[in-house]
Every structure is written in C-alpha cells, then in structure tokens.
Amino acid sequence: MRTDINLGVNCAGIKMKNPVTTASGTFGFGEEYAHYLDLSSLGALVVKGTTLHPRKGNPPPRIIETPCGILNAIGLQNPGVDIVVDEILPRLQQFSIPVIVNISGDTPDDYGLVAKKLDQSYAACIEVNVSCPNVRKGGMQFGSDPAAAAEVTRVVKANTNLPVIVKLSPNVTDMVRVAQSVAEAGADGLAMINTLLGMKIDIHTMRPVLGNTMGGLSGPAVKPIAVRAVWQVFKETNLPIIGMGGITCADDALEFIMAGATAVAVGTANFINPRATVDIIEGIEQFLVKNGYSDVNQLIGKAHQ
C-alpha cells in the first residue's frame, strides 16, 4: 500500500482505512473467510443479520443461480443477539477493524432491544435492515413505507449511541422518499441496495424453486439498478452512503463511489472470489495512482460534477 495515497473514508462517523466492506449475509461473521484473506485489511466488516432471538431460517432450497446473479431466501438464520454480543464480537476484536452489525426484527421494539444490547458491545455501528425480502414479518415491510422506516430508525436511535445506518430496499416506488424519511428520523448513514424481490420456477416440477417461493436477487445482474439508486439518493440527501449491488471488481466499486457512495460493500462476489474485497481495495488504489488522484474522497459523487 502506498503512503502517498489516501484510501481512508469517514462513513457515518466510522473511520474506515479504505472504503471497502462486506455486504451483510454474504460474509457470515467474517471468521468463515479468515483462511482466505487478512480480515484486518478490510475497511469495515458488516456481519450477518442479527435478531433478538435465534432464527432457524427458511426451508431449502435457499439459493438458485440466475443469469449473472443469484436468488436467495435464507430467512435471517442467526444465533441471536446475545451470542453475537457475548461470543462472536469479542472474537472479532483481534482484527482491529470497525464491525457493523446488521439487525432485524418483527416489530420496532425488537429492533430497539437488539440495538440496546449492541450499544455496549464491540460493535462500531448498527446497520438497520428494513429491507429483507425473505421474512414474513418486519424486514421489507418497514422499508417499503417511509413512515414505518422512520419509526424503526427513531426507535433504534433512542436505544443506542452507536452510529445508525439504514439499509434500504429497492422494492419500492421511490427510494428517495424512504431515504429522506429515515434521514429526518436521525439516521447517520444509508446502505443501499438490498436485494430485489424475485422468483424462479422449475418447469419440470412446475413449482417455485426456492423453499420460500420468492427470494432476493443479487449479483452483477442488479448493478445498474443499484448505481442508479445511489445516484438518485446522493442527489437528494446529505447522508453518507454505503453502496452495494453486484460489485465484483474495482471498476464496479468506483462506479458506486462516483455515483455518490462514500464506501462500498461486496456481497455475492465473495462466493465466487473470497478475496474479492482485497482485490477491489488494491484496484481502487491503482485507479487513483493511474489517474492522478491522491485521495479516494476526491471521487465521491464525482459523476455528478
């Protein structure tokens, strides 16, 4: 890494040494990938969606490949916030990077209780998932209504002093309205986009493939939608954005940054290349050098100028 190039960003009050993090649900709790890369080289680590109580998740099949993408319907399988706080987060301290915990709940109060438990933990930030398409209650139900998304944001903010990032759903008529609404409710940042609601049918069994019938589409197939969404929201709000949706390489990450993202998250690409995050960090640095920039912050929202 070159000392004359600054890759560091400040995203919603979190100091990241580079703008690259992981998309919740695609990177477990980080440890699963510790054999493949040095986790401490990441700008931040966003861990699996965490709920108040443990969740079993959806029946299989939970994943199916689609053209340049995947549909998933995991259903927020997780060990519950107590295990995350007492056992998992303490283990992640060794990597000395900001850990962002993604949280979900059935009711706004659930979100508040989880936030409260995380407040005194090793977590550096809370990412509020109001956009999971794969659970019956909560999730996208909150994210598709600006008032409900704001309500969840307020409850979380009231229960923690940690920075709060709200993860937005693209499955709405107007993402800008939801973004503005959570901004007014006190959100410190935005993460976007979550997966797009989709479906696949097996023509031989004549049934939906996924155990949960519908699932969330991610991967390169959704990238243009995600870039557009970041572009629109960057124009209309002042909150820092963690951009994601189909990022597989540095060029993809740079598109998001130029659209207005302060940081980027790598998701589905981790499955294909476990070292995608570190490759992207290197690629961003090379781009800066090659194009005569000394600081990645110079490129944030560049495409709007």
Added chain:
Amino acid sequence: MKLMTAAKVTNRKHIMPGYNLLRVHAPDIAHSSQPGQFLHVLCSDTLDPLLRRPISIHTVDKDRGTVSLLYRVAGRGTAMLSDYEQLNIMGPLGNGFTLPPANSKVLVVAGGIGIAPLYFLLQKLSENGSVADVFLGASSAGHLLRIKDINELGHSVQVATDDGSSGYHGRVTDICSPDFISGLDMVYTCGPRPMMRALAKIIKKHNVPGQFSLEERMGCGVGACLACACKTRTGHPEEFTYSHVCVDGPVFSASEVVWE
C-alpha cells in the same frame, strides 16, 4: 491464501455419456483431502454462470500430487468445466467420512453419481485392509460407474437398475435384506435423496449406524451464506435446526438428519 488455488488440468475424460473425469495438479489438496470432502470449482471466468460448483473428491494421487473429480454434466456450468487448461478451486472443504475400525462389516451404497466420493472411501478401506460390500444403483446400465475399479480394490459389487438392464431389476434399497443389514457395523452412502431416505429407514430399524453424504444447492462453500441448509435433529425430539452441508457436512450421521 491457503485454500484457493489455480490448478492445472492434467487429464480429462468423458468416461460415459454425461459423466466426466477431470484430474488437476493440486499437491496440497491431494495430501490433505479426506474421502467425502469436496472442492468448490469456478466454472467460468466470466460472470455467467456465476457460482462455483461443489464437486466431491473422487480420488487423489499423493505421489503425483493430483486430485480427480468425477461428475455428472448437469447443466451449463458443469459442461464448461472440461474446457479449461486450468481450474480455480477452493478446498478441500467440508467434513468427510470417518473410517471404521479394522475388520468391520461395511456396506457402501451408491446411487448413480453418488459413487464419486465413495470410490475414494473404498480406496481408503482397501488400504486399511477392509473389504466392503458395495451396492450400486442406477436408472440403467449406462449410469453404473466404476464397477471394474471397485472389484479391483477387492470389494464385492452388487448392482440394481430401475429398468433391469443390469443386475437386480428395481431399487438398490430392495437388495438390502434385513438379515444382511442387521449384521453390519457401518453403512456409507451417497445418492439421490429418496434412496438415502429409504436406506436411513432400513438401517434405523436394525440399529446400524450410517454416514450419509448429502447434497444441497450451495453458495459460498465455507459456512458464510447459510444457503445449503439441511434439516437436522437437536437434543430435543420435537425440535430441529438447519445445519449446513458445506461446513457441517457433506457427511452426516444418518440419525442426525430429519428425513422428509
């Protein structure tokens, strides 16, 4: 770092219509692999098809540092695998079979391409001086794989086909007679889920333990995405949990799995 590598393809064969055998040079994997473990193989250098394919390790040659993969060409991804000079692989992944004590009475049941990981197991059993009974089941004679090689390892093979084109006319589980099963110490299997479910029921009745290699649609292969869920028992009879084929399996104890 240590578990992802670009491996040179040293041999490729269409061993029967629809079945390919690939050999790759991967000395570290050849030395550390256990029967039942798998490799997660990238089948395209573009983004379509996107995901890696989990393929069980068929056999290893430690002296040459090679690993062989036997797989059914199931779709576009597996069809592309034989096109490359080099393959990007992750592995060995997952938990393999546990070998039985010497002189155990062992049955190995393979359904179709299920023989792929079991052949590696049969090699290890031979090395340990164990002789197994091997039951191979398939839809027809054209899908029976590796019979000659299994015989050469010193194991005895019986065959069942759905259409009667070879061996017993019917299901492979139909040749598992109660007298025979009840005298076994361990059953190893890999094959279609209905076959494994039927076999699990039979061995449970006779109190024989089984090690079953399962398959499920997989994402990451390392326990991060939680996609490859498999319903398993907890300590409580009324409860279940979802384990994951990639890290908790692919080999599970038959009694641990909830067979639905």
